[in-house]
Structures are given as C-alpha cells and as structure tokens.
Amino acid sequence: MKTYPVVEITFSPTGGTKKVADQISCYLGNITNTMNLIRHDVSFSDVTVPSDSLAVIAAPVFEGVIPDIVIERMKEIQGNHANCVVIAVYGNRAYDDGLIQLKDTAELCGFNVIASVAAVAEHSIMRQFGSGRPDEEDNKELKKFAEEILEKLSSEKELSTDYFVPGSHEYKRLGNLSVVPKANASCTGCGKCAEACPTGAINKNNIRTGDSSKCISCMGCIAACPKGIRKLNPVFLAAASLKMKDLLSGRKPNEIFL
Known part of the structure; x- marks a missing residue:
C-alpha cells in the first residue's frame, strides 16, 4: 500500500501526544518535517505545508477543548489543501469537543481533513490514570487506524471530509483549572x-x-x-485524584472517524 511524506505538527508538553502522533505517522509514511507548537518564541506564519504531503496534527484535550494557544498557533499555518489527519489526545476521561474543534481548525487553515482520531495517553496531571498509555494494545490499534487511513487515501472515490465527528461546534470548556507547578529550594536554576x-x-x-x-x-x-x-502541591494532587477517580478509572477507548 502506498505511503506518504508526512508533516507532523504536534503540541505535546508531557510527551504523550507526541507518542500517539509518532505511532500513527510512522505507519502512514516517512516523516519529512516536524513542527513543535510548544515553541512560544517561534512564528508559524511563514509555514506552508506542501500540498502533496500528508499532515498529522495532534494536540491534547484540556477541560474538554484544545488549549487556546494551540488553536492560535495552528491558525498561522497554511494547509495548502494538503490531506490531513487530526488527533485529539485525552487523559482517560473524554475528548468532549476537542476532536471536532481540531478538525474545524485544520479545515480553517486550508487542510483537507480526511480522518479524525481520538486517542488516550496518560493524564498529564494525575498520571496514575491511563498509566503507560499509549501501550502495546494501543499501538496495535493505532496501526490499524493508519491502515484504514491509507485505504481511504488509495480509494478511487473522491476523498470525503464530510463525516461524523462527536462533539459540539460551540467548543464548551468544562472548567478553568489553574494549578501552577513550583520548585523547592533544591532547584538548581538550570532553566x-x-x-x-x-x-x-x-x-x-x-x-x-x-x-x-x-x-x-x-x-x-x-x-x-x-x-x-x-x-504540584501534593495535598491538591491527592484531593483531585480522589475527586476524579470515578471519571478517570478504567480503560477508555481510541476512536477513528473517516
């Protein structure tokens, strides 16, 4: 089956989102370029994705939506009608409006979004939930997703971007969590x-x-x-873990829409 030159665009502060993106990208083709949306000192306004490449855009879901800073940086990129896969990565609770928001934003940038994936990684704050994910079982499933995407790309039918993705176009934020990690006196100031x-x-x-x-x-x-x-403050972390235990426990699914 034909593979593609892949342009990978990620926002992955703790590494989980990048792991998911890499798993899918490596099965879709050769990664020819990577863009790290973490960088606050970089402008993406001069970035135009080659039209013959396959873009993989991956970002985490925070409180039901994609972080504002990710959306802002994505909107600087010119999609140039390149085919695109978007991946919303969530911490073993739910992806809410994050996936549809990511798809909508990529389309605004000029990408042709032919597949949308929701995938699980370790929760970024309470890492005991979704611990070790993506794991070997996830990797097998993500490989299967990549094969489905390649099959769609190889079809002689016109590629459809008009497919169902769960969520609301209102992109409802479920809360406003603000917890700031701090270092103690042992900090060496490495930066x-x-x-x-x-x-x-x-x-x-x-x-x-x-x-x-x-x-x-x-x-x-x-x-x-x-x-x-x-x-983080250990007292806060223990209280938050107890409060969220029912919502974050169990094995939540990866899903593909195309």
Missing part, C-alpha cells in the same frame, strides 16, 4: 522548565514559580525538570 513552557510563564530570573496568568497547567515544566524537583 529547562522555562525552555519547555509553551506560554513563557516561567521567568528565567525567577525560576521556582510561574506566572499564573500565563500558565495553562500543561505540566510541561514538570516533565522537563531533570531533577524531578518541580511539582
């Missing part, structure tokens, strides 16, 4: 957290805390800390 922050919420001159007005609670700074020093 890795500031480099990883997608919104520039961490000042290199005041590394230990973050600007709550900019922080989107993505946990990228925690993932980037080489010493494991940057953390």
Whole structure:
C-alpha cells in the first residue's frame, strides 16, 4: 500500500501526544518535517505545508477543548489543501469537543481533513490514570487506524471530509483549572522548565514559580525538570485524584472517524 511524506505538527508538553502522533505517522509514511507548537518564541506564519504531503496534527484535550494557544498557533499555518489527519489526545476521561474543534481548525487553515482520531495517553496531571498509555494494545490499534487511513487515501472515490465527528461546534470548556507547578529550594536554576513552557510563564530570573496568568497547567515544566524537583502541591494532587477517580478509572477507548 502506498505511503506518504508526512508533516507532523504536534503540541505535546508531557510527551504523550507526541507518542500517539509518532505511532500513527510512522505507519502512514516517512516523516519529512516536524513542527513543535510548544515553541512560544517561534512564528508559524511563514509555514506552508506542501500540498502533496500528508499532515498529522495532534494536540491534547484540556477541560474538554484544545488549549487556546494551540488553536492560535495552528491558525498561522497554511494547509495548502494538503490531506490531513487530526488527533485529539485525552487523559482517560473524554475528548468532549476537542476532536471536532481540531478538525474545524485544520479545515480553517486550508487542510483537507480526511480522518479524525481520538486517542488516550496518560493524564498529564494525575498520571496514575491511563498509566503507560499509549501501550502495546494501543499501538496495535493505532496501526490499524493508519491502515484504514491509507485505504481511504488509495480509494478511487473522491476523498470525503464530510463525516461524523462527536462533539459540539460551540467548543464548551468544562472548567478553568489553574494549578501552577513550583520548585523547592533544591532547584538548581538550570532553566529547562522555562525552555519547555509553551506560554513563557516561567521567568528565567525567577525560576521556582510561574506566572499564573500565563500558565495553562500543561505540566510541561514538570516533565522537563531533570531533577524531578518541580511539582504540584501534593495535598491538591491527592484531593483531585480522589475527586476524579470515578471519571478517570478504567480503560477508555481510541476512536477513528473517516
């Protein structure tokens, strides 16, 4: 079956979204270019995706929607009528309006969205939920999804972008969680957290805390800390885990729409 040059566009603060995207991309073809929407010091306004490539766009769902900063950066990119797969990655609860929002945004950018995928990764805050995902079972399922996408691309029929995707075009945000990770006195000031922050919420001159007005609670700074020093308040984390246990427990599904 024919494969394609893949342009991979991701926003993956803790790495789970990138793992999912890589699994699908590697089965669709050769990744010829990657774009990291984490970068707050980069403009994407001069990016035009080659029309003969296959774009894979992956982003996490926070509180039922795709983070505003991701949508803003996506809208700078010129899709140039390239075929596209969008992937909304969720932390073992639900993807709500995130998938349809990602599809709509990609279409606004000029992409031809031929498949939409909802996939599970570890919860970025309470990592015991969805722990280890995507795992081997997920990888087999994502490979199957990629094969379905390639089959659609190889069909002699006109590629359809008019297919059902769950969710509402109102893109309803389910809450406004704002938790800012902090470092203790053991912080060495290496600056890795500031480099990883997608919104520039961490000042290199005041590394230990973050600007709550900019922080989107993505946990990228925690993932980037080489010493494991940057953390959330353990009392908050324990209380939140207990409150969300029923919603986040069990094995939630990956789904494809095309």
